[in-house]
């Protein structure tokens with residue numbers, strides 16, 4: 045089984061892990077949840093039944109070559125700020141008291157909302173080191189969270205890891221209070237068009253891609269609003285940069301495939317954000 049690559053969560057633009065077809069599944073040995081210190085005020089607001097995971101948790105680090113490629117991607121090629129600040133602004137405008145970030149990885153939205161006094165909890169099957177705390181180590185398909193507990197819930201770039209994402213959407217719906225705000229975000233199956241000749245799975249459907257997200261969310265939620273987005277995310281000046289990009293996403297034969305891409309080139313990401321109410 046493939047374990048989530050921690051560096052995926054460090055990328056600030058919003059459409060990446062589906063490259064190369066990697067699918068995150070439950071690790072053979074999921075992270076060891078600790079009994080929560082629910083006696084502490086930090087976690088008591090969640091529920092006495094919720095198990096909060098504490099660091100360190102087992103985590104599979106990518107190899108050195110992938111790490112190096114990611115470091116250059118982040119420091120030299122990235123040309124966008126990402127969508128989280130806009131997500132946080134929209135959620136903040138709803139004046140929630142509590143927020144659950146599902147498939148959170150590092151928990152970028154929780155990090156932005158917590159300073160406003162919003163009680164946040166991150167949920168991930170395989171959270172990276174240093175992720176937001178409190179972190180509940182759990183599967184999106186079966187959240188160990190109380191029903192109708194949260195004012196806002198997000199599932200950004202994670203539901204496509206599920207064979208049946210509607211199960212995850214139903215869980216998000218369950219933990220939201222009536223009238224609560226839901227955000228799901230997913231990339232288009234046609235993003236990275238400039239690299240289509242180099243990407244083996246380019247254009248293939250994923251279980252939860254921009255082309256189908258609205259319909260799946262509408263299966264559980266009311267007032268579904270779809271926001272399409274598209275932006276140049278990276279600038280790859282030469283074939284070495286294209287190779288780095290392909291290495292970072294673990295595309296096979298990166299050097300050979302890089303020759304199929306004309307440089308310099310931007311890499312355009314696209315997808316949709318879906319906002320809905322329970």
Ligand SMILES: C[S@@+](CC[C@H](N)C(=O)[O-])C[C@H]1O[C@@H](n2cnc3c(N)ncnc32)[C@H](O)[C@@H]1O
Pocket residue numbers: 048052053058061068069070146147148149150151152167168169170171182183184185199200201202205206
């Ligand atoms: C691409 S990352 C996105 C992280 C974050 N939402 C963001 O946009 O930066 C996807 C995350 O979903 C988590 N994930 C994948 N399948 C999951 C599952 N079945 N249950 C819980 N988390 C899962 C992975 O561990 C990974 O951290």
